[in-house]
Amino acid sequence: MAYPEQFSIIYQRAAERKGGKAALQSLLTKPRTAAQLQQLTDADCLSEFSKKIFQSGFVWSVVEKKWPGFEEVFFGFEPEKMLLMSDEMLAAKATDPRIIRNATKVFAIRDNALMIQQVADQYGSFGAFLAQWPGEDIIGLWGYLKKHGARLGGNTGAYALRMLGKDTFIISQDLEAYLRNVGVIEGGLSSQKNQKAIQHQFNLWQQQSGLSLQEISKVVAFSCGDNYVGLQR
Template sequence: MMSYAESFAVIFHRAAERKGGKAALQALLSKPRTAVQLSQLTDAECLSEFSKKIFQSGFVWSVVEKKWPGFEELFFGFEPEKMLLMSDEMLAAKATDPRIIRNATKVFAIRDNALMIQQVADQYGSFGAFLAQWPGEDIIGLWGYLKKQGSRLGGNTGAYALRMLGKDTFIISQDLEAYLRNFGVVEGGLTSQKNQKAIQQQFNLWQQESGLSLQEISKVVAFSFGDNHVGLKM
């Protein structure tokens, strides 16, 4: 497989033209949290965001957002220690509560991910500290960790949760995938080890060239290619 990906300077210039100029493009970008800021995240905040993205997967995001105060109330603010004390019977009962979106499989995933977070916190002090030390040069490795050690955090679910928590990551949106395929960075299934490695290497090259975060690069590349609109979440 031969990659003909453009330099980031070319990509940035095209994205700026499509979005109304450099200043307009930069206004659409945002930076991730710093390592210090990530370290200050509580384990409850991390579990809440993972859980929210699981419930938003395959569902209308705005509906989940409106119901989230009910989730926070019903699941004790997503404190991992409290979630781990809940029996199967308690979780099953909560899965029928009208204050939340009733999906038993996703409800049980909350406790599974509470265990993952607790185990990580025991080793690193907090899940936020764990995220802070994970190198951006292997962000796909972090995706893999969440998929393997967590529950229902594969695909873009884990990546979107990381983005919302402030961990620097790219997101493989439809437009970004279209770019990667068009320029030969990937072919076939995106989840193959070969393609995952190729995507990470390409982003590492763009980051070395631009000095921007993975988050900013991800958005710029997506804005430069395919059908997208100003302000689209990526």
């Protein structure tokens, strides 16, 4: 059986594939600090969760272009305003030509507004909640979003967290393939056993490298799969 490599080996291979360490570093970004996360408004968080829900299974660039229309239709994604909307009002919003008309996803906005407000009542803001959540249990945060939010399972919640600046890895196809090839996971990706194994492996790599989870995630993905110099992921 193969075993996970030391992160230094993975990093060197990724650098070679991307044209050197400087080129690799130019492809990496850092997450927000805890202080920066605390500056996020609840509307920022609801907007990003909603955007990722609408982008799921759809062309991301189309959603991005229409997002100013979404902001208008949904009052800047202020959670309090969304919670005042009745089913009839939401159903009417779902037919507005300024947005991508999908009633199920529209109703998820209100559901997630409720989650955000409940968290904010306890922590002061959703950004403050994100800031205090430990990176060594980022899988636990994914689980929280899936359980208490709407349509935030799979990679949807993780991508939203990444865009908000919360440090997280993303289980891309390349990353999943690597983890399977070295025996970290086997069977269903979403099993509790595999989720814990993935978190444990990232915790080890973070101890070895001192990098953020998102930097590690990208480096591992860049070290394998079809993403050589000149190819965008």
